[in-house]
Amino acid sequence: MLAEIISTGAELLTGATLDTNAHYLAKELQPLGIQVQRITTIGDEEEVLRKAFQEASQRSKLCLVTGGLGPTDDDRSAQAAAQAAGTELEPNPTARKYMEEFFRTLSRPLTSTDAKQALLPKGAEAIPNPKGTAVGFSLQIHQCHFYFMPGVPQEMKAMFEKYVLPKIKNTLQTPHHGLQTLTLFGCREAEAAEILNDFPQLFPQIQLGYRVHFPQIQLRLYYPPKANLQNALDWLKQKVGKWIVSWQGRFLEEEVPHLLQKLGLKIAVAESCTGGLVSDLLTNFPGSSQFFLGSVVAYSNSLKQHLLNVCPQTLQKYGAVSQEVATQMAKGIQKHSQADLGLATTGIAGPSGGSEQKPVGTICIAIAYQNLSHSWRFCVDFREREKNKLFFATMALESLRRHICKKYNLKT
Amino acid sequence: MLAEIISTGAELLTGATLDTNAHYLAKELQPLGIQVQRITTIGDEEEVLRKAFQEASQRSKLCLVTGGLGPTDDDRSAQAAAQAAGTELEPNPTARKYMEEFFRTLSRPLTSTDAKQALLPKGAEAIPNPKGTAVGFSLQIHQCHFYFMPGVPQEMKAMFEKYVLPKIKNTLQTPHHGLQTLTLFGCREAEAAEILNDFPQLFPQIQLGYRVHFPQIQLRLYYPPKANLQNALDWLKQKVGKWIVSWQGRFLEEEVPHLLQKLGLKIAVAESCTGGLVSDLLTNFPGSSQFFLGSVVAYSNSLKQHLLNVCPQTLQKYGAVSQEVATQMAKGIQKHSQADLGLATTGIAGPSGGSEQKPVGTICIAIAYQNLSHSWRFCVDFREREKNKLFFATMALESLRRHICKKYNLKT
Numbered sequence: 001m002l003a004e005i006i007s008t009g010a011e012l013l014t015g016a017t018l019d020t021n022a023h024y025l026a027k028e029l030q031p032l033g034i035q036v037q038r039i040t041t042i043g044d045e046e047e048v049l050r051k052a053f054q055e056a057s058q059r060s061k062l063c064l065v066t067g068g069l070g071p072t073d074d075d076r077s078a079q080a081a082a083q084a085a086g087t088e089l090e091p092n093p094t095a096r097k098y099m100e101e102f103f104r105t106l107s108r109p110l111t112s113t114d115a116k117q118a119l120l121p122k123g124a125e126a127i128p129n130p131k132g133t134a135v136g137f138s139l140q141i142h143q144c145h146f147y148f149m150p151g152v153p154q155e156m157k158a159m160f161e162k163y164v165l166p167k168i169k170n171t172l173q174t175p176h177h178g179l180q181t182l183t184l185f186g187c188r189e190a191e192a193a194e195i196l197n198d199f200p201q202l203f204p205q206i207q208l209g210y211r212v213h214f215p216q217i218q219l220r221l222y223y224p225p226k227a228n229l230q231n232a233l234d235w236l237k238q239k240v241g242k243w244i245v246s247w248q249g250r251f252l253e254e255e256v257p258h259l260l261q262k263l264g265l266k267i268a269v270a271e272s273c274t275g276g277l278v279s280d281l282l283t284n285f286p287g288s289s290q291f292f293l294g295s296v297v298a299y300s301n302s303l304k305q306h307l308l309n310v311c312p313q314t315l316q317k318y319g320a321v322s323q324e325v326a327t328q329m330a331k332g333i334q335k336h337s338q339a340d341l342g343l344a345t346t347g348i349a350g351p352s353g354g355s356e357q358k359p360v361g362t363i364c365i366a367i368a369y370q371n372l373s374h375s376w377r378f379c380v381d382f383r384e385r386e387k388n389k390l391f392f393a394t395m396a397l398e399s400l401r402r403h404i405c406k407k408y409n410l411k412t
Numbered sequence: 413m414l415a416e417i418i419s420t421g422a423e424l425l426t427g428a429t430l431d432t433n434a435h436y437l438a439k440e441l442q443p444l445g446i447q448v449q450r451i452t453t454i455g456d457e458e459e460v461l462r463k464a465f466q467e468a469s470q471r472s473k474l475c476l477v478t479g480g481l482g483p484t485d486d487d488r489s490a491q492a493a494a495q496a497a498g499t500e501l502e503p504n505p506t507a508r509k510y511m512e513e514f515f516r517t518l519s520r521p522l523t524s525t526d527a528k529q530a531l532l533p534k535g536a537e538a539i540p541n542p543k544g545t546a547v548g549f550s551l552q553i554h555q556c557h558f559y560f561m562p563g564v565p566q567e568m569k570a571m572f573e574k575y576v577l578p579k580i581k582n583t584l585q586t587p588h589h590g591l592q593t594l595t596l597f598g599c600r601e602a603e604a605a606e607i608l609n610d611f612p613q614l615f616p617q618i619q620l621g622y623r624v625h626f627p628q629i630q631l632r633l634y635y636p637p638k639a640n641l642q643n644a645l646d647w648l649k650q651k652v653g654k655w656i657v658s659w660q661g662r663f664l665e666e667e668v669p670h671l672l673q674k675l676g677l678k679i680a681v682a683e684s685c686t687g688g689l690v691s692d693l694l695t696n697f698p699g700s701s702q703f704f705l706g707s708v709v710a711y712s713n714s715l716k717q718h719l720l721n722v723c724p725q726t727l728q729k730y731g732a733v734s735q736e737v738a739t740q741m742a743k744g745i746q747k748h749s750q751a752d753l754g755l756a757t758t759g760i761a762g763p764s765g766g767s768e769q770k771p772v773g774t775i776c777i778a779i780a781y782q783n784l785s786h787s788w789r790f791c792v793d794f795r796e797r798e799k800n801k802l803f804f805a806t807m808a809l810e811s812l813r814r815h816i817c818k819k820y821n822l823k824t
Contacts, residue, residue, distance in 0.1 A: 013448045015439025016605075016622075020430065022453070027427025036425040037460065039453035041434070048449070190545075193484035194525045200485075210484065211423055212564065220428065268715075275695025276688030279709045283687025284798050286763055294715040296708050297691045303680075303706040303749055307719060337715055351698055383517050384543070386696050 001172070003029055004038040004060045006052055008067035008077060009151055012041050021066045021156055028165065033177040033224075034062065044068060049080035057084065057144040062168065064160075067151030069134040071114050077148055078137070082121035085141045089119040095126035095135040102133055130158040138167070145171070180229060181249025182219045184240060185398050189217055195239050203232045215391045216251050244412055245398060252397040253281040259404050260291035267400075268337035269295035270308050270329035272320065273347035273363065277393040293337040298329065308332030321346050321358050323375035326366035330375075334368040341404075342368035345396050349388040350381065363392045365399045374403065413584070415441055416450040416472045418464055420479035420489060421563050424453050433478040433568055440577065443621035443634045444584060446474065456480060461492030469496065469556040474580065476572075479563030481546040483525045489560055490549070494533035497553045501531040507538035507547040514545055542570040550579070557583070589619075592641060593661025594631045596652060597810050601629050607651050615644045627803045628663055656824055657810060664809040665693040671816050672703035679812075680749035681707035682720050682741035684732065685759035685775065689805040705749040710741065720744030733758050733770050735787035738778035742787075746780040753816075754780035757808050761800040762793065775804045777811045786815065 005025050011017040022039045029036055037060065042048050049068065056063045068077030082089050096118040103110050120126060120137050127136035127147070132155040139146045147164045149156045184192060189212050196219075199208050206229070207222040219236065223229050237244070246255045260267055269278050269292075279295040282288055296307045301320060304310040309332040310325055318324040326344045334342030347363035354360035361381030367374050376399060382388050405412065417437050423429040434451045441448055449472065454460050461480065468475045480489030494501050508530040515522050532538060532549050539548035539559070544567040551558045559576050561568045581589070596604060601622050608631075611620050617639040621632040631648065635641050649656070658667045672679060681690050681704075691707040694700055708719045713732060716722040721744040722737055730736040738756045746754030759775035766772035773793030779786050788811060794800050817824060 012435075013438055013451065014442045015435055015437075015448075018432065018435045023424075023427055023430040025427075026425055030426045030428075036427075037455065039425065041451035041453075043449065190483040190523065190525050194523065197485075209422055209426075209428070209486075211428055220423075222426075269709075271688075271691075274692075275700070275704075276683075276691030276707060276709065277695075279683075279688030280686075280692045280801075283689075283709075283711070283761075284801070286797055288687070289711050289765075292687075293712040294708065294710045294719075295688060296706065296719065297681075297688065297695075298706045299695070299701050300705040300749070306748060307706075307708065336718060337712070349695075353701075381518070385698055389692075389696070 001034045001062060002060045003034050003036050003062035003064070004040065004056050005036060006056060006063060006065045007039070007041045007151075008044065008049060008065065010043045010074065013043050021151065021153055024153070024157065025064050025066075025160065028160065029168075031177065031179065032169065032172060034168075034172070044074040044076060046076045046080045046083070049076060050083045053081055053084035053141060053146065057142040057146075060144050063144050063146045064164070065146060065148045066156050069117065069136065069148060069150050071116050071133070078120055081124075081139055081141070081146065081148060085121055085123070085139060087122040090122050092118055092120040092124065092126050092135075092137075095120055095137070098126060098128045098135050099133060102129065127159060127163045129155055130162055131155045136163070138164075178223050178225070178229070180221045180223070180233070182221075182236065182244055183246040183249055183251055183255070184217045184219065184243040185215065185245045185252060185394060186243040187217070187240070192217060192219070192240060192243075196236070199232075199235075202235065203227070206232050213251060214387065215394050216245070218249055220249075241412075245401060247412065252394055252401060253284065256397045256401050257282060257285040257288060257291060259401065259410075261287075263404070263408060265340045265404070266291055266293055267341045267343060268293045268333045268339035270333040270342065270344040271295060271297045272299060272304070272329070272345060273349045274345045274389055274393045274396065275299070275349075277389050278343065278345060278396050281393055281397070293339050296333055296336075304329065307336070309335070319358070321348055321362055321364060323364045323366065323377055326364040327368070327373045327375045330366040330368035330373055340369070341400070343396055343400050344368075345392055347392055349385050349392065350383075351385060361388060363395060365396050367400060367403050369403065369407065413446045413474055414472045415446045415448050415474035415476070416452065416468050417448060418468060418475060418477045419451070419453045419563075420456065420461060420477065422455045422486065424479075425455050433563065433565055436565070436569065437476050437478075437572070439621065439623060440572065441580075443619035443632060444581065445619070446580075446584075456486040456488055458488045458492045458495070461488060462495045465493055465496035465553060465558065469554040469558075472556050475556050475558045476576070477558060477560045478568050481529065481548065481560060481562050483528050483545070490532055490536075493536070493551055493553070493558065493560060497533055497535070497551060499534040502534050504530055504532035504536065504538050504547075504549075507532055507549070510538060510540045510547050511545055514541065539571060539575045541567055542574055543567045548575070550576075589634045589636055590641070592633045592635070592645070594633075594648065594656055595658040595661055595663055595667070596629045596631065596655040597627065597657045597664060597806060598655040599629070599652070604629060604631070604652060604655075608648070611644075611647075614647065615639070618644050625663055626799065627806050628657070630661055632661075657813060659824070664806055664813060665696065668809050668813055669694060669697040669700060669703060671813065671822075673699075675816070675820060677752045677816070678703055678705055679753045679755060680705045680745045680751035682745040682754065682756040683707060683709045684711060684716070684741070684757060685761045686757045686801055686805045686808065687711070687761075689801050690755065690757060690808050693805055693809065705751050708745055708748075716741065719748070721747070731770070733760055733774055733776060735776045735778065735789055738776040739780070739785045739787045742778040742780035742785055752781070753812070754778075755808055755812055756780075757804055759804055761797050761804065762795075763797060773800060775807060777808050779812060779815050781815065781819065
């Protein structure tokens, strides 16, 4: 079923308010297999609203409208809807009843300004507002069924979930579409797209979408009930398997915490070039204190020696950006914190500080686990300090994920 | 001038991605006196795009389009724009040059998929992308001047600010306006807007715009050559002076590094609830190793004792989230690192971990400077872990800024 969403309100066009309603509604319709083909944001003028409703009624079978139901002069959705449907406003007794009930719970009398909200287009069906005074309504305009809801997000969501969504589900005769999301790290979107170029021909029933969360990518597969999803997944594994970090669409900053929680492992981190970002990402996970003990961000060599027991000779011989120093940092934080795992980063995020042997983009990562340690060195420069930091931190998480999967015999 | 904005991309219609581009652009056009009359969000289909471009070209004089410029199959903005303008795609040498330059800085070859992005409609003018490979372009369609920009917000913003905005300003034919930006911290946008409600009446020549960089706000003043800016600034100081953190529009994560560099001060940080974010923000500043020595993220009490010399009795008596523990953390890191300043945070970011005495949103901040220390306690809950962390970290930077300004007799 084709649908559209119309957000109304001058405040959305001046940038004063960010519209989150349309995004919320689109997300709710998606798993029902309803295809939102357009979202329109317009102001408060009656004529503009009427035109937009009429246009939508010719394109779609379902239209969700938010805003313009309040008691003030710039609330004109009902009037415009009546015009678009070729009818007029009339007092709606059910709407009036819903409003009186709500005002009773507030112990407040209904003013004449408020009462304006009980005027609805002829033929409209009133919808209660569980969280406010503005009554919603549904109305058929040409081929399209419209639901008019308030613009205040809380009120809109409450009305949608309780009344509108069940009505929409009832009218649906098709089974739902599924969504499977995979996360990739290590390739660019363009690279993945080139490799997966044949997908639409091979699996015409399945829609493949991309979403970038730098430096990670999500592949999103929308599939109808009878599609052979497994074949598509097997093909993807063959093509981009080496980059897949999660078959559940988790990003590394979620996948690593999941693994650590599942295995009951505790981690501590020693950071240099990532400057606290690895710790920040891990502690964005609610309940991270269960697996994250802490970290040392050792920018200065003196702190590397003092708090992480990095040996001055190693610093002198190999330099601060070296696998040797990374290894000592990982061991140092593991020992201090008594964590199961120590993870360390040292590198050059730029824009300055690079040399011929160690250009900007060089990153050394080390992991200390039990009595063993492993270290790696890579070099990728995105020409932006913050991007480099984020790439380094993600690389550290990926190194850790691979290490854990290997040690515990887990498949990605 | 009437304008509209078109956001393209299937991911915006499925609810996978929240469109923030249109909101950003609406906000940028508002102070220029350009009236956005419609924002449309559509998918990737060429025919849908073409129609939307044609409709917009009949309603408006200016249209900003985001998305659909990438290298993959679902990037069809250029093709649809060509059709709407009644022309076709052709290799655009300037676009090709911009792309080659960008790939050179990445030391990466141009693939044939990438090269697709250098095909632009005949008559289009290529616009460089300072942060990515997708070249933008401008094109006249009927009465309307279109600017096509990438959908990735960072790339779009960089391209808009550097290239598109100056072009739009030029076409406005009004004299060159100046821009003065102020940064505020401590109030919400709606609060500031209410307090500054009389601004347009008092200073009709000066346009006031808002930009949110949570939890900080920028006030943007566009003023014509002869406007009395100083009067407006004096008035603003009187109204919102207590929240102004920079008269140059710097955010705290830039202002604090500036101050530290200017005064030759070195800092080290001890974090608990902010989980590394204070360090991450400070180390995003290029050359941060000049003033930032390092930090300890002590999530576990054992690390607080072990690496920061927090006294077990203090932890037991006052709890980990207390001004007393924050103070010991600040002193501990100051001592270990021999920094001029020690900054510490401990609090409850949520969603769990709160209590009646210390609800989610509680944050204790301490600063150790020379032999003295200062500490503060606040409580604000944004009902989102990452938002709370960012608020806490920003609050720590603001506490530090105020402390430094007081000690060194600097005005904001």
